[in-house]
Amino acid sequence: MPGIDECLLEAMALPGARGASLVDWTSGLALGTAGDSPVGDHETTAAETAEIARSAAEFDSFTAADGGPGAGPAVEDLIVTTRAGYHVLRFVETSFESSVFLHLWLDRDSGNLALARLRLRDLAERLVLG
Numbered sequence: 001m002p003g004i005d006e007c008l009l010e011a012m013a014l015p016g017a018r019g020a021s022l023v024d025w026t027s028g029l030a031l032g033t034a035g036d037s038p039v040g041d042h043e044t045t046a047a048e049t050a051e052i053a054r055s056a057a058e059f060d061s062f063t064a065a066d067g068g069p070g071a072g073p074a075v076e077d078l079i080v081t082t083r084a085g086y087h088v089l090r091f092v093e094t095s096f097e098s099s100v101f102l103h104l105w106l107d108r109d110s111g112n113l114a115l116a117r118l119r120l121r122d123l124a125e126r127l128v129l130g
Contacts, residue, residue: 008034016111
């Protein structure tokens with residue numbers, strides 16, 4: 001069971017991976033980072049992706065069908081496609097009250113989005129926090 005650093009290194013081994021981080025979506029802070037940031041600063045990227053994650057996790061449109069508001073993040077992952085890449089955000093479920101997600105930035109030409117989603121799901125399930 002990997003810790004944060006090992007998890008991020010595994011994520012960076014994916015084809016086309018440019019950067020990876022573990023982010024607390026409540027505070028917008030990066031708990032760990034690897035590789036590059038799309039804006040050159042991992043903390044800025046963490047804060048910006050946290051805004052998207054927080055919206056998806058808290059908006060009734062995404063949670064109502066899965067247990068209603070307050071049932072925890074019903075969203076499993078988010079994908080944002082840009083001209084040059086993909087941003088995959090995978091929520092991490094824990095046994096304690098958590099609000100973290102894995103963020104993987106992939107090159108659009110060399111990245112494999114389907115493989116990235118599967119691997120991030122596996123990493124999120126195996127990640128050891130604490």
